[in-house]
Amino acid sequence: MSRKEQLQQEREKLIEEKGVICFENVSMEFPQNNFPAVNDISLNIKKGEFVFVVGDNGSGKSTMLKLILRELKPTEGDVYVMGQKTSKLRHGKIPKFRRNIGFVFQDFRLLPERNVFDNVAFAQRIVEAEPAEIRKNVPEVLTQVGLAGKYKARIDQLSGGEQQRVAIARALVNKPAILLADEPTGNLDPNSAWEIVQLLEEINREHGTTVIVVTHNREIVDAFQKRVVTMRRGVIVSDVEGGEYHNEG
C-alpha cells in the first residue's frame, strides 16, 4: 500500500471515529482581547449532518467557522476536518484542503463584473478543472439552485435571493464534502431566506453534503428541527438534535 493510500485510510478511520468535523477542547484567543473567542469547546459533526450554529454577536460562531477553514489555528486543543488535523497543515497545503469545503457568505461576495456563469465557473478554474468539466458542471449546479435560465445574467440584474443562490452554486460546483454558510440569510427578505435554507437542506438531503449554517434567524431554526448548537461567550451552551433556537445561557 502506498503512503498516500495509507494516509487516506487513516483519514477515513478518523472521520468514522470523530466525524467530518471535530473540535477537541479547542480554545482560540486573540492577543487584543481579554477573553477567548472560543473557550474549551468540543464538538463532533458527522458526515451528512445539517447543523445550525446560533448565538449572539461575539459568541464565537464565526471564529468556529474560521477554525474549520484553517483561517485560524487554535491556541489550544485540536480541530479535525475530513480526518486532517488542521494545526498540522502547512501553508502550501491549505488550498487543497479548502477544496473540500464550500463557503457561503452573508454578503454573497460575487464578482460584479462577471455574469452568473463566470462567477460559478471561477471556482472551477481555480481548481484547474478541465474546460469540458466546467461546461458540464456549471449548468448542472445552476439548475440545482434554480438559476438555469439566468446563466448569462449580470449580477446586478439579480435579486438578493438569486445572488445568494449564485454564491451557493459557486460553493457547490467543486462538490465539497462540507458546506459552511455564515449568516446566509442575513441580507435577505423572509421569503428568500426561507428558500435559501430550504435549498441548503435539499443539498444536504440529496447529496449527503455536511451543512453548517450560522444564523440569527430564530424562525428558520425552529421550523427546520435540525441539530442546533448554541454558543455564548465562546462556549457551547447547548447542542440539541431537532432542537430550537436556544435563548438561555
Add this chain to the structure above:
Amino acid sequence: MKVRTLFYTIRQGFANLFRNKWYSLASVATIAACLFLLGIFYCIVANFESIVIKAEEGVSVTVFFHNEYDKCDDHTEAQLGDEARVAQIGDLIRARSEVSEAIYISDDEAWATFAAEYYGDSYAEGFLENPLAGEYSYEIYLSDVSKQGDLVDWLNSIPEIRKVNFSEMTADTLSGANLLIAYVSMGIIIVLLAVSAFLIHNTVSMGISVRATEINIMKYVGATDFFVRAPFLLEGILIGLVGACIPLIVIYNLYNYALSYIVNRFAILSNFLNFLSVHEIFRILTPLSLLLGMGIGFIGSFTTVRKHLHV
C-alpha cells in the same frame, strides 16, 4: 501548473488591466512620470560625464630625461639613460593601470614641433644641429585622472627622469567633478526610486483593495498563492512596461530635438562640448527604464498582494 492555467493567468492579467482601467492608467502615469524624470536626469548626467571624460582624456603628463646637454648640474653618469633604457621606462609607464597611452617623442620630433611652432620653417633652417639633442620625452595620457598624483610620484622616483610636467589643478578639478557627478546622481536616483516606489505602492494598494473581495473568494475556494498572485504580477509587469515605454518615446524625441537645437543655435558649444548621440543614450536608457518599470510593477504588485493572501 497546467498550460491551460498559465493561459488563464495571462488572460486574467490582461483582462485585469482593462477591467480596472482607471487604476491601470493611474499606475502607468505614476511609473511614466517617475521614469521620465529619471530618464531626463540620466541624459543630463551621461552627457556631463562624457564631457568630463573627454576633458580627462586631454590631460597629459610629460616626462623629460636627463641628458648630457641639459642644464642640470647634479645628475650623475648613471642617470643618463640611453635610448634602450628610455624605451624600457616607456614600457613600464604603459604597463601602469592609470595610463591609457604614452607617446614617445624623440629629440628630432621635439625640435621639429618646437621649431615650426616658434620660429617658422625658414628661421629654423638656420640651426645646423638639433638644439634639443638628447631631449627624449613621453607624453602620457591617463585613463583615470584622479591617480595623476600617484603616477607623478612614481615618475619622480625614476632616477633617469629629470622633469615631470603636469597640471595638478586640472586633474583635481576633473576628478572632483567626476566624484560630484557620482554622488549627485546616486543621491537623485535613490530619491527618485524611493518616491516611485512609494507612489506605485499607494497606487497598487488602491487598485488591489478594490479587488480584495476577489482575492478573498479565491483563497476561500482553494486557490494557491501563486494562482492568486500571478495575474496581479503580470498586470504589474505590463503596467511597468507601458509606463516605461511612454517616457522612452517622449525622451527620444525630446533629446533629438534638444540636440539639434543646441547644435544649430549654439554651434560654438559643439566645438568643445561633445554631446552623446541619441543612440548612445538609449543603448543604456532603454534596458534601464524597461527593467526598472517592470521591476517596480512586479515588486509593487508582489508586496501589495501578499498582504491579502493571509486568509
